[in-house]
Amino acid sequence: MKKLNISEKNKNILTWCLMYLCLFMLIEAFQRSSLLQAVTYIFQHPLISLYNMSIIVCLSCFILLLKRKKLGFVIYSILWAILSCASGIKSVFRGDPLMAQDFFLIKEAGDVANSYLSGAKMILIGVLIIASIFAVVYTWKNEKTSVRFPNKFFTIIAVALVLGFPFLSRGIVQALNIKPVLWDMRSSYYQFGFAYSFGETVTSLKPSKPDTYSKDKIQSIKNELSTEVMAKVEETSKAKNTISSDVKPNVIGFLLEAFFDPTTLPGVKFSRDPIPNFRALSQKYSSGKMTVPVIGGGTVNTEFEAFTSMSTKLLSPGNTPYVQTLRTKSVESVASVLRDNGYTTTAIHDHWGNFYNRVDVYKNIGFDRFISGETIPYKTHSGEWEEDKVMLDPISKVLSQREDGNYIFGVTVQTHGPYDGTKLISEDGPKVVEGPLNENEKIQLENYAYQLEQADKFIKSVVDLINSTGKPTILYMYGDHLPALGNNFSVYDKVKLTDGQKFATPYLIWDNIGLKKNDEDIKAYQLSPKIFDILNLKGTTMAQFQRKYKQGNATEEEFKLMEYDLLYGKDYTYTDSKPFEIKDMTIGLIPLTVTSVEIKDDKVVIKGTGFTEQSRVLKHNKIIDTTFVDTTTLEVAKDSVKSGDSIEACYIDWKNGVYTKSPTFSVK
Secondary structure (H helix, E strand, O other): OOOOOHHHHHHHHHHHHHHHHHHHHHHHHHHOOOOOHHHHHHOOOOOOOOHOOHHHHHHHHHHHHHHOHHHHHHHHHHHHHHHHHHHHHHHHHOOOOOOOHHHHHHHHHHHHHHHOOOOOHHHHHHHHHHHHHHHHHHHOOOOOOEEEOOOOOHHHHEEEEEEEHHHHHHHHHOOOOOOOOOOOHHHHHHOOOOHHHHHHHOOOOOOOOOOOHHHHHHHHHHHHHHHHHHHHHHHHOOOOOOOOOOOOEEEEEEEEEOOOHHOOOOOOEEEEOHHHHHHHHHHOEEEEEEEEOOOOOOOHHHHHHHOOOOOOOEEEEOOOHHHHOOOOOOOOOOHHHHHHOOEEEEEOOOOOOOOHHHHHHHHHHOEEEEHHHHHHOOOOOOEEOOOHHHHHHHHHHHHHHHOEEEEEEOOOOOOOOOEEEEEOOOOOOOOOOEEEOOOHHHHHHHHHHHOOOOOOOHHHHHHHHHHHOOOOOEEEEEOOOOOOOOOOOOOHHOOOHHHHHEEEEEEEEEEOOOOOOOOOOEEEEHHHHHHHHHHHOOOOOOOHHHHHHOOOOOHHHHHHHHHHHHHHHOOOOOOOOOOOOOOOOEOOOOOOEEEEEEEEEEEEEEEEEEOOEEEEEEEOOEEEOOEEEEEEEEEEEEEEEEEEOEEEEEEEEOOEEEEEEEOOEEEE
16 A cells, blocks of 8 residues: 555545534534524534534444444435434424433324424425435445555554543533533533434433432432421411312313413514403413423323422433333322322323324323224314314213222313414414514414414313313413414514523412412422422422421422432332332223124124224234214124134224224124
């Protein structure tokens, strides 16, 4: 091999430096959806940019092992481009960037991707795929192979860099004062760079054990709660803001998808109020603003906080407990406490039951029954999503099964994004008559306002339904996050919403038992203690802790320790065993069963209960083409089932997989 002279070596080194600089700029440009912003970032934050480039260089040292080093670099660059492009797209539509935890949500991403990716975005992705393939093929054909270690000196430096960089990195992070903004990961990525920020989410998939974590410390915190909690409950009772201990009212809760008050957007005016019913109830009953951990998406993080009194931002960025933890681990929640106090606990959601693993999680947090979208017949849609009014019938039937002591929690979906910015869903919705928005943003906001108005009518229908029963009831509801409005949330930027306003949604606690109005602004993890106070219950361990924490009598470090113990630790909080038992959870309002099979001349008629449009017949665990006739009748082709076969009815999910199935029926 021809020996390189000094100038050629320097040229080679310079070429590689420029290649890495271009890769860094490409990564940041995809993350920010702007090449100009990427260049500006380098000049504004040169040291942090250099640190991010050093991460990229360090992780690519494997290229030294390759004979085709440029091909290795091209493939390495494509991987970074895919990650940063996905992060940029997710930031625009969901409000937060790509994090390591998102790879646990592949199936959920597949379900909503078509709704969020426009034709232009799909074309861009196609162009990038073609360009990537071309770059790989071109480099493969034109690059000459080289020795694996062309220079011993640089090889030694590379090995030292790989081994020493993790230790050196800690000092750099401290020197540059790099601290991830856990409550706003989008801003954190923009400030500290994609390479560092994404890597940070990888290393924090499971939070590290706090230094002060121990059995004695946890039990000490727990023991201090008992007397203080009972004193707080007694204090609330004296204020006549609780019910009598011998009354067991029905409790109904709702997570309202993407629900907020758009009339509060500065400078924006509507032709009419989109939420007159919610506003009237808020003026008469306890209400306020609730700080939530997400914007534009991430519903289950708010849901988790409101159920458990824990924070998703306290331990690791991008953490989604429904995905990483609660599929296999049980924790106390509003549902488990009410069930232990004699309530029947029912969850209702008009969308897919295994979305965000709810079908597994709800069992582990104390629900007796889950009425998911697969089990609800004759659902209607508004745009791409189910109309929330389809939940009224299941709610009515649950309430009719028991006089009192029902806990029902519903998750709405009708106001889910994306919101079309090219044409209106309906001409009858509230119109934007004033505001600093372009035409696309205006149409988006009007489409959102139309769906929001329908959600508001649903709220009125729920209250009317409760009043028609004449039963003592507490109804609480809250928005999970602000909707994703505009390109990269441009609507909120144009009206100059503050960070605090972007992470605040309304909540309301209605009742028909004469409770005192008690308005206050709260965190999502402070909602359940309010409900427990009204019911004269201590609540979960974390609800008890939140009462103390809210008063300033507990530290954030103790908050972290308690949450770590319950989610990732050894459950030192419980001296003997967990305070509630995991039980089998019923799927659907009506049991899914096959009661008879009749083989006719041209078809097979299956009779049973609980059938919906998502019902199919199973034979030998294989799904048979099935026609839904009504809630008691399914039909299949004559040659599909014969005498002597064993079959089941099942519900299928959005991937046409088996969601749950009935007991086996033998065909005679």
